[in-house]
Amino acid sequence: MSDSRDDQGVRDDEIPVRASGAQPDPEQRATGIAGLIQRVLALRPVRVLLHYNSDNGPLIASGMTYQAFFALAGALWFSFAVLGFSLQGNTALQDQVFGTINRFLPNLIAYGTSTTGAIKGADLLSASGLSLSSALSLLIVLYTAVGFLATLRTAIRIMFGLPNEEGNFFLLKARDLGLAVAFGAVVLLTAVITVVSNAALDFVLGLLGLGNAGPVQQVLTAAVALVVLAGIEAVMLAAAFRILSGIPVPRRRLWAGAAIGGVALAVLQTLASSLLHLGTNNPVIQGFAVLIGLLVFFNFACQIILVAAAWVAVGMLDAGVDASSLSPDQREQSEAERLEDARRLVARANRQALEDRVRSSRGLARWRLSRQLQREVRAEARRRQEVPTASEYREAQQRTGDPSPDEHEVERADG
Numbered sequence: 001m002s003d004s005r006d007d008q009g010v011r012d013d014e015i016p017v018r019a020s021g022a023q024p025d026p027e028q029r030a031t032g033i034a035g036l037i038q039r040v041l042a043l044r045p046v047r048v049l050l051h052y053n054s055d056n057g058p059l060i061a062s063g064m065t066y067q068a069f070f071a072l073a074g075a076l077w078f079s080f081a082v083l084g085f086s087l088q089g090n091t092a093l094q095d096q097v098f099g100t101i102n103r104f105l106p107n108l109i110a111y112g113t114s115t116t117g118a119i120k121g122a123d124l125l126s127a128s129g130l131s132l133s134s135a136l137s138l139l140i141v142l143y144t145a146v147g148f149l150a151t152l153r154t155a156i157r158i159m160f161g162l163p164n165e166e167g168n169f170f171l172l173k174a175r176d177l178g179l180a181v182a183f184g185a186v187v188l189l190t191a192v193i194t195v196v197s198n199a200a201l202d203f204v205l206g207l208l209g210l211g212n213a214g215p216v217q218q219v220l221t222a223a224v225a226l227v228v229l230a231g232i233e234a235v236m237l238a239a240a241f242r243i244l245s246g247i248p249v250p251r252r253r254l255w256a257g258a259a260i261g262g263v264a265l266a267v268l269q270t271l272a273s274s275l276l277h278l279g280t281n282n283p284v285i286q287g288f289a290v291l292i293g294l295l296v297f298f299n300f301a302c303q304i305i306l307v308a309a310a311w312v313a314v315g316m317l318d319a320g321v322d323a324s325s326l327s328p329d330q331r332e333q334s335e336a337e338r339l340e341d342a343r344r345l346v347a348r349a350n351r352q353a354l355e356d357r358v359r360s361s362r363g364l365a366r367w368r369l370s371r372q373l374q375r376e377v378r379a380e381a382r383r384r385q386e387v388p389t390a391s392e393y394r395e396a397q398q399r400t401g402d403p404s405p406d407e408h409e410v411e412r413a414d415g
Helices: 032-040 044-053 057-087 091-104 121-126 132-159 167-207 213-246 251-279 286-319 327-359 363-386 390-398 407-415
Strands: none
Touching: 032 044, 032 091, 044 057, 044 286, 057 132, 132 167, 132 286, 167 213, 167 286, 213 251, 213 286, 251 286, 286 327, 327 363
16 A cells, blocks of 8 residues: 555445436346346336435325325315306306316215215315415415425436436525426316317217217227316326426436326226215215225325336437536536545445554564555545545534544554
């Protein structure tokens, strides 16, 4: 080992770096059970689920569930407090709006002859008109909706292995608020699209002589509703992946992941509507079955969103596409920090190996190795002072005369 002051105590060991979810390097294929396991683990759906679990996707989805549930209450109350007067006296429009909401959130509103629902449509309509409660509900919906979208942005960026998006706090909140309003407008637009598509379908079936609410019309109506719902969900997911998260996802991969997530969400909403309806036939659990069902539904929906994000992230990793939207200077700094972390890892391993050699040696060899260890510890301490990490730099600014860990290491080595 050189006695030079520039010696950093690092050898030329290679540091293997692999991103979570990336495909393994080509190697000799195993046979038998081991080969089968290897082939299964190489499948993209399996790697997506492993990526999702390694990034704590289920835990993140659980937190998103409660935020979505609380945001829903404020959004409904404020929407009907402001816009409910336009629905008064128009039963057909009421049924269409309530039906659209129930397609997104199964069995949320009980209306018409149905008694199944967590909220009565008549109660929502009675809340129409501007009042103190509507003003309070506005504050609640702003806080909860913006908070949910901020959490969703962070969760999506975690799936892509990216830190929280930095920038002007007020601009980020303004973007979240704009997206919240846009998503609400999309829900209302869905009602219009559903009315138009059903009317067009009835007209075409009437020309073909297949009308009168027969089985063919019922099946086609359900299929059209499912396709429209999947398309709307795909558009909203694409906006979340690209605009909300600020990640430059390639267009083809963006729409592939959004389409998968949109179809899965549409199927979930269709199945949940039927299952929740069956569950509420039991009078013992009828009072709270819908609320519990909504929590479970929100949890599954949040997991689908994050799995779809993981699908896009793994595809980008496989293609070698950088998900970071940092500037060239920021990317260079990020790469330098990554290499410095790897260098420190190697230096720590080398020092521990040298400490083991010191403990196992005797006599003159022990004295020589102890001197070498002291030189490496001092060199590493100087290196950390010259090239601190961002967190170390902030701690150094806040420190008030406390000795650094490196100084402790030098004192311990000298002793």
